[in-house]
Amino acid sequence: MLKDYTLFLVRVGLLSFQGSRKYYAWMIFLFVICLIGLHAYSLQFVEGLSTTGMTNQVSWGVYIANFTFLVGVAAAAVMLVIPAYIYKKDHMNKVVIFGELMAIAVIIMCLLFVMVDLGRPDRFHHMLPPFGILNWPLSILSWDVIVLNGYLLLNLHICGYLLYTKYLGRKPTKMFYIPFIFIAMAWAISIHTVTAFLYVGLAGRPYWNNPIVAPRFLASAFTAGPALLIITFQVIRKSTSYWIGNEPIFTLRMIMTVSMVINVFLLGCELFTEFYAATAHVVASRYLYFGLEGHNVLVPWIWTAIALDFIGLGLLMTPLSRDINWLNLACIFCFIGIWIEKGMGLIIPGFVPSPLGQVVEYLPTINETLVCLGIWAFGALLYSWMLKIAIPIMDGSLRRSGISQVD
Amino acid sequence: MTQDNNNHPTPPAQQPRTIKEALNPVSRRTFLKGTAASLLGMTGVVAALEPLLKLERGELTIDGLLQKHYHRLTPEAMERILRSLEEKCKEQYGVMPNIADIKPMEGVGFAYALNLSRCVGCRKCAHACMAENNQSRESATDIEMSYIRVLELDQGSINMESSNQYYHPDEVPRKGKYYMPVQCHQCRHAPCTQACPVKATWQDPDGIIVVDYNWCIGCRYCMAACPYDARRFNFDKPKIPEKAINPNQDYLSNRIRPKGVVEKCTFCLHRTREGKYPACLEVCPTGARVFGNLLDPDSEINYILKNKRVYILKEDVGTMPRFYYFFDK
Ligand code: SF4
Ligand code: SF4
Numbered sequence: 074m075l076k077d078y079t080l081f082l083v084r085v086g087l088l089s090f091q092g093s094r095k096y097y098a099w100m101i102f103l104f105v106i107c108l109i110g111l112h113a114y115s116l117q118f119v120e121g122l123s124t125t126g127m128t129n130q131v132s133w134g135v136y137i138a139n140f141t142f143l144v145g146v147a148a149a150a151v152m153l154v155i156p157a158y159i160y161k162k163d164h165m166n167k168v169v170i171f172g173e174l175m176a177i178a179v180i181i182m183c184l185l186f187v188m189v190d191l192g193r194p195d196r197f198h199h200m201l202p203p204f205g206i207l208n209w210p211l212s213i214l215s216w217d218v219i220v221l222n223g224y225l226l227l228n229l230h231i232c233g234y235l236l237y238t239k240y241l242g243r244k245p246t247k248m249f250y251i252p253f254i255f256i257a258m259a260w261a262i263s264i265h266t267v268t269a270f271l272y273v274g275l276a277g278r279p280y281w282n283n284p285i286v287a288p289r290f291l292a293s294a295f296t297a298g299p300a301l302l303i304i305t306f307q308v309i310r311k312s313t314s315y316w317i318g319n320e321p322i323f324t325l326r327m328i329m330t331v332s333m334v335i336n337v338f339l340l341g342c343e344l345f346t347e348f349y350a351a352t353a354h355v356v357a358s359r360y361l362y363f364g365l366e367g368h369n370v371l372v373p374w375i376w377t378a379i380a381l382d383f384i385g386l387g388l389l390m391t392p393l394s395r396d397i398n399w400l401n402l403a404c405i406f407c408f409i410g411i412w413i414e415k416g417m418g419l420i421i422p423g424f425v426p427s428p429l430g431q432v433v434e435y436l437p438t439i440n441e442t443l444v445c446l447g448i449w450a451f452g453a454l455l456y457s458w459m460l461k462i463a464i465p466i467m468d469g470s471l472r473r474s475g476i477s478q479v480d
Numbered sequence: 481m482t483q484d485n486n487n488h489p490t491p492p493a494q495q496p497r498t499i500k501e502a503l504n505p506v507s508r509r510t511f512l513k514g515t516a517a518s519l520l521g522m523t524g525v526v527a528a529l530e531p532l533l534k535l536e537r538g539e540l541t542i543d544g545l546l547q548k549h550y551h552r553l554t555p556e557a558m559e560r561i562l563r564s565l566e567e568k569c570k571e572q573y574g575v576m577p578n579i580a581d582i583k584p585m586e587g588v589g590f591a592y593a594l595n596l597s598r599c600v601g602c603r604k605c606a607h608a609c610m611a612e613n614n615q616s617r618e619s620a621t622d623i624e625m626s627y628i629r630v631l632e633l634d635q636g637s638i639n640m641e642s643s644n645q646y647y648h649p650d651e652v653p654r655k656g657k658y659y660m661p662v663q664c665h666q667c668r669h670a671p672c673t674q675a676c677p678v679k680a681t682w683q684d685p686d687g688i689i690v691v692d693y694n695w696c697i698g699c700r701y702c703m704a705a706c707p708y709d710a711r712r713f714n715f716d717k718p719k720i721p722e723k724a725i726n727p728n729q730d731y732l733s734n735r736i737r738p739k740g741v742v743e744k745c746t747f748c749l750h751r752t753r754e755g756k757y758p759a760c761l762e763v764c765p766t767g768a769r770v771f772g773n774l775l776d777p778d779s780e781i782n783y784i785l786k787n788k789r790v791y792i793l794k795e796d797v798g799t800m801p802r803f804y805y806f807f808d809k
Contacts, residue, residue, distance in 0.1 A: 086514070087510050087511060088510075090510050090514030091510040091513075091514075104521060104524070105524075108524045108525065108527070111525065111529065112528040112529075112531065115528065115530070116531045118531070118532065119532060119535050120716075121714070121717065121739040121740055122698075122713070122715045122740065123715035123716045127715070128624070128715075129625070129703070129709075129711075129712050129713060130709070132700045132703040132713060133700060133704060190699070190700075191697050191740075192696075192697070192699070192700070192713065192739070192740030192742075193696065193697045193698040193738075193741060194697075195540055195545065196545075196695070196696075196697045196698075198545075199549075199678040199680070199695060199697050200677055200678055200697065205549075205678055206549055206678055206679045207677065207678065208676055208679045212674060212677045212701070214675065271701075272704075275671065275704055275705050276671065276707065276797045276798065277705065277706060277707025277708075277794070277797055277799075278704065316491035318489075353639075353641070356641055423704070424704075426640075426641055427709050428706070428707050428709045428794075429629060429631060429640050429645070429662055429709045430631070430639070430640030430641040430643045431643075
């Protein structure tokens with residue numbers, strides 16, 4: 074048993090370094106960006122958060138923005154799991170593991186983004202009982218810590234178990250993974266919702282203290298996540314021997330389209346409520362969409378996002394996106410649009426104007442941006458590596474013993 | 481044609497593999513490549529961590545890492561921590577302070593009231609506060625750290641969006657303007673303590689909301705939660721010239737903060753818990769500030785809350801502050 078597992082780890086380790094020139098180039102490229110990010114972070118660790126563009130007025134910036142967006146992407150794995158396990162769609166069964174692996178990589182990115190945002194990362198253990206104290210259930214952040222780590226563990230278990238049994242050539246025992254899959258489904262919704270409540274629960278910030286934030290967050294995540302998966306599937310099918318047909322891609326296209334319609338509808342509801350009555354509540358939105366007293370760094374961003382969202386939606390709704398190239402374009406547009414909208418567009422206006430009416434703008438510094446790039450590269454590196462291991466297991470070429478046919 | 485291919489792709493033909501290839505996908509060459517790549521990678525990581533060499537001595541200590549939450553410290557442990565903090569201050573700032581840990585008094589609930597009819601916006605309170613509480617006073621932007629923000633508002637309105645915090649203090653009070661200093665309201669229902677994931681900030685029995693600077697992880701969720709913009713974050717290590725340091729310090733209030741943690745007004749608990757007035761009150765030239773014990777029926781603060789026209793900032797948020805504004809004309 075233990076011997077088998079050790080052998081498995083050794084093989085995985087060696088397999089990680091076996092690859093084409095293209096594979097090496099890609100991994101080295103990502104690794105170098107990781108190192109640049111790590112260097113930038115070490116600087117921040119020594120100097121303090123003064124290396125970032127954050128201020129007392131805008132006390133969260135691009136780290137928390139990326140975190141928020143990525144929580145959504147992580148949860149989107151559920152959009153593969155539901156068709157595969159509830160509707161028993163066979164073509165989804167073949168790809169569901171890639172969604173779950175993506176969830177793992179993305180949750181780890183989320184945790185890193187939180188980690189780099191801490192003023193005292195050396196006190197991270199203060200959140201972990203029994204060394205620390207978790208202010209649960211009062212603090213929504215404590216809920217977030219629990220749901221994010223729980224989701225990570227669930228997916229690690231599911232993927233680890235399924236892949237390892239496949240490697241051993243055994244049939245997975247249902248009891249050991251089916252219950253976890255169903256828990257993970259509900260859990261995926263919870264990581265969104267809790268993350269949205271992080272903001273919604275703050276009565277002193279009218280821009281966030283708004284019930285529509287959570288549903289919009291869900292809808293946009295179910296667009297951005299599948300968009301990323303669609304692209305990933307094509308990369309897998311182009312560059313490995315593992316065959317993924319078009320069915321999963323087009324199932325995801327449908328999911329994306331519906332989510333995007335809901336997202337845009339909710340955006341409309343929000344804009345109407347804000348701007349029609351034009352109460353004091355509207356100031357933050359006015360800052361975001363039109364700028365306040367000449368302060369308008371976010372304005373070009375948000376209009377880009379809206380344009381991308383609408384073009385993406387247009388492509389998705391018309392038959393044009395039945396063509397895979399147009400579909401890819403729609404995916405890229407939606408992904409970037411939502412990244413802006415659910416990242417900077419959600420976080421920064423919460424702080425502008427400040428609760429005392431001050432308008433202080435925020436722009437990330439170069440160092441801060443490098444840290445972000447580093448984390449994105451690390452996520453991509455991790456995911457690429459996981460695929461590198463998972464695909465030979467899935468197609469049967471990495472087995473404990475004996476050859477089996479490609480299934 | 482290519483588009484068609486893209487839309488109706490077919491699986492590529494599988495290459496037959498030899499048994500050896502399939503069973504043993506790992507060759508000696510891979511092993512060597514792997515070792516070389518790992519070594520290179522490791523070197524890269526070490527190189528990337530190079531800035532850590534500049535970490536100041538004493539910044540990360542075992543004692544610091546192992547310290548428990550304020551409420552879990554024994555008196556002896558507290559004693560040791562206080563002495564080592566004093567040493568550290570001496571070493572880093574050149575002044576030997578006296579750091580105490582003054583507990584709240586029985587039967588005391590503090591409250592503060594500020595007379596908006598009198599305040600002239602001279603910002604003396606904001607500067608006295610910075611000196612009392614050992615804040616950086618090196619550059620012009622350090623005023624951002626002051627616990628007190630004074631808003632200049634237009635007569636005839638109380639719209640904060642049109643307020644100005646950067647008016648020139650030499651010319652106050654300006655015509656058509658009035659002034660509103662805002663500091664921590666020591667909320668009875670404090671959103672900040674509720675938000676903190678590690679209970680690094682809490683309400684003491686006398687109503688003061690404190691922060692354990694040795695426990696705070698610097699997540700800044702409390703700053704997002706505060707409706708009064710009352711919390712400040714140490715983006716840098718505080719820089720205070722030796723002469724400017726106030727040596728009378730308290731663990732939960734004005735001791736020099738480490739970088740990376742949050743701080744806020746503590747109603748000068750190191751003074752008020754010993755029967756003195758807060759520094760901002762003492763310095764106010766117009767007598768606009770009234771501070772006292774709400775639980776004492778004869779206190780001036782009680783008289784004001786019962787007999788004046790009192791205004792509570794953002795009452796609708798439901799924070800139930802211990803800080804009040806009042807008018808006397
Ligand atoms: S004013 Fe802000 S910091 Fe002070 S107690 Fe209220 S919420 Fe907390
Ligand atoms: S910054 Fe410190 S005090 Fe504020 S919520 Fe985070 S840990 Fe608590």
